[in-house]
Amino acid sequence: MPRDHPKVFVSYTHDSPEHLESVREFATFLRSGQGIDVVLDQWVSDRRQDWQAWATKNILESDFVIVVASEGYRRMGDGYGPNDRNPGGQAEAATLRDLLLGDRQDWTRKLLPVVLPGHGVEEIPQFLQPRAADHYVIGSITPEGTDELLRHLTGQPRHLLPPLGEQPVLPPRSGPASKRT
Template sequence: MDATPGVTIDLAVVDQDSKRFGAAPGPIMTGALRVHSWQAHPIRLALEQFDGAEAYLIKLNHELETTPGTPEVNWFEFGVELSDGSVVDAIPHHTKPSHPSLSYVVNDHLNLVPAANGVTPAAHLPTAGETIHAFGVGSGGVRWQHWAAPDSGVRPGSRVAWLVALVKRGITHLDLTVTTRFDQNPMPDWNVMPALEPAELRIKLPAPAHPRPAVTTHSVGGSTAVLLPSGPRVFISYAQDNDAHKRLVRDFANLLIRCGLDVRLDQFSGPGRKDWFLWATENIDDADFVIVIASPRCLAVGEGKADRNENPGMHCELGIVRDRLQGNRKLWEQKLLPVVLPGESLTNIPVFLQPQAMDRYEIDELTEDALSDLLATIRHGIEDDSSSPVVLTATNTGRALADS
């Protein structure tokens, strides 16, 4: 946190001809918007990510102080313009008075996303208590517009805003211009309009974070795509026992995505003809973890009791998994995670996954709390490994065997 005194923007009113209102030598002051303190946190990027720029998470504590006896403020706007760089994301984004308090993390694309249970957040927003609109995200500046409830003025007091700034490598200070606008509710005999004077703010930047491992390249459809470290990648292998089970697996996959995981599932596959054997091999080998969903057909395939001409997707995937397990048991015993979804049975986990001798994950409902043990295992397993790649030029895909 910077200990430098904050900046103050006085909120004044002038007449329609831009002359100071009233006989006093100075303007009538309706209040002030103050930036009391700020923080700058370096964000760890992959080497060569974002063209070698540097990224910082900036926190701005600001306060609206109104003058007693003056008309209420219908809305006010607090904004910052970067002299050099861009605002990749910012919070609050768009909120309503009932918006709850939330904690956020910065993902690999420099977006601020809600933090899942068990993840240490990077930023926190208290309950808004008012309507807030954000403007300018993705440009050189951002503005937050705070609206009062009908028939009431904007409440005075402290607020917080966060932004992710992308700047040129090597700069030591972030220079900002702080601006504000507001709408006063004057008395009928006033012929006035708001006035403001921008203020300059300089934030000293800490040393940039050490870069992540170097990127690599991978051929995708004849073109080269950049591979960057990402969150834990999970491949989900399951049998399509019936439509209800298939929907349940999809809901489970979407919940994992909301928890910050990079999920590969056949139902997320895009259109087009694919070689599903090659897709399964590549995604199983590239995954940090392979989740095998228990079901009667999964058990039958896994223990060699199913017709070889049925469930070809499951035969293919479990065949690859068994082969990898045989080749490196120490590694794959940790990567293979048997999961029992709501309504399923532990007895439907194939014996080669050792459901009695090793951990399995029985989920009684599809909530983040119910996934706590599974998420803890995944995050603990990759906490010292930031080498998981994600192809940025293609959508996460899966295999869509009609009878997997």
């Protein structure tokens, strides 16, 4: 059953305090300004959490998972990051890789690589196919700057497929049924 507000889990790595703030600003924009039910770890209460269980539950219950591209996420997502950094990001990326492997069609639709201002497409992990599959470059954290992503999340295409018209009946140009002699 479709929801009135799509539920979106945000997966990212804690690369720096500035990156955390940028991700929180983007998530707040989607949630407060655009009606997207965003799940973000920064908004969880201060009580003790089993973060792996929390992330897995929310990933599986969400309509989409936004993967915020960054140098740290690319390293962790592709298995090159140091094991002692970003353990949450490593665990989430491993879960997402496994889900993608288990049902490529469904999870390709649900996993949305997002490039925030100040970042580049080269920061999308290879397992998310930065060149062979869609990704969303955010020009600015505004409705205009997020238009393509918002259209995908809300199922509102930019252009509608026109109706299929009737095929014309074309007389032959030669032969017995043609009008030429």
